[in-house]
Amino acid sequence: IVVWLLQARGRSKSTLHRMTGQAVEQKHELAEQELTEVKDEIQRMKEDSEQTLQNLEAVIEEADIWGADVKKAIRDFEKDISTISSKRWRDPASDSLLGYMEEKNCQRDLLREKLCSKNCLLRGYKKKLQQQLLQKEQLGETIREVHLQQLQVRNALHQEEMAKKNQELMQLKVTSGKIVQVFNFYQRRLQDTMETSTSLMKNISQRKELLEKIEREAALVEEQRAKAEIFNQQLQMQLSDYRVPSVLTYVQKKMAVADLEKSLKAWERKVAVAQMSLQSCRRAWNKIKMSGNQH
Incomplete structure (x- = not known):
């Protein structure tokens, strides 16, 4: 029994060591299984002992019956011997019979004692x-x-551990909720930034087209201005070589000069407006590039 208990305790310790790294439910199931095995082993030992006791009781009962039969036979035999001994006469056959019966009686006494x-x-x-x-x-x-107390202690420890795990789980859920909120915030911010970037890219494209158009117009104005200057120089040269024309020619030339001066002033105004528009577009372009670098 002691050896079996030591083995059972060793198995229990080894089982507990294996249970350390397992989940709470698995530990509880293993403990219940071990307790069930111990109960089954005790029940089997109890049944074996009861069967052995029943067999011994049957043997003792049989021995009691046999002893009673032997005692009864001894009493009958002693009664017969006393009857024979009380007679006056004896013969050799009866002496031999008495000796044989006394020997059997001794054997029965020995058997009875045994x-x-x-x-x-x-x-x-x-x-x-x-x-x-x-x-x-x-x-x-x-x-x-002992197992019940151990199970209660383990259950309390497991309950405490489960409470800690539940608390950690709640904290993780709260943290996860905050992370989701932050993620949604940055996702919305990213979406807004993408929309702003798309709008800026569209605006930049429009400004580029406008700048190209202004540059083309500025180039055209510059070309026309250069032509006007050349024409003006030619007129200046003609004026330097001027001779008094006739009144009609003078009037015509005067009108042509006035028209040319008006045209020159108009073109100068166009060039000034184009230069101002070009500078404004360049400033807008620089601002767009700076805002794009910041995003």
Whole structure:
């Protein structure tokens, strides 16, 4: 029994060491399975002991019946011998019979003593088995109480661990919620930035087209201005070589000069407007590039 308990305790310790790295539910199931195995083992030992006791009781009962039969036969035989001994006469045959019967009587006495000794031994063995069975039952109750206490302690530890895990889970859920909120915020911000970037790219494209158009117009105005200057120089040269024309020619030339001066002033105004528009577009372009670099 002690060896079995030590082995069971060793198995229990090894099982507990294996249970350390497992989940709470698996630990609880293994503990219940181990307790069930211990209970089954105690029940099997109890059944075996009861069967042994029944066999011993049957042997003792048979020995008691046999001893009673022997005692009855001895009493009958002694009664017959006393009857024969009370007679006056004897013969050799009766003496031989008496000797034979006395020998058988001695053998029966020895057998009776042997059976009595065996009966005493069997009764002592029965008492010993009953004590062992009682000890096993008490030991089983003790083991069950110990296992129950261990299970209660483990259950309390597991409940505490589960509470900690639940608290950690709640904290993780709260953290996850905050992370989701931050993610949604930055996602909306990214979407707004993408929309702003798309709008800026569209605006930049429009400004580029406008700048190209202004540059083309500025180039055209510059070309026309250059032509006007050349024409003006030619007019200046003509004026330097001027001779008094006729009145009609003078009037015509004067009108042509006035028209040319008006055209020159108009073109100068166009060039000034184009230059101002070009500078404004360049400033807008620089601002767009700076804002694009910041994003």
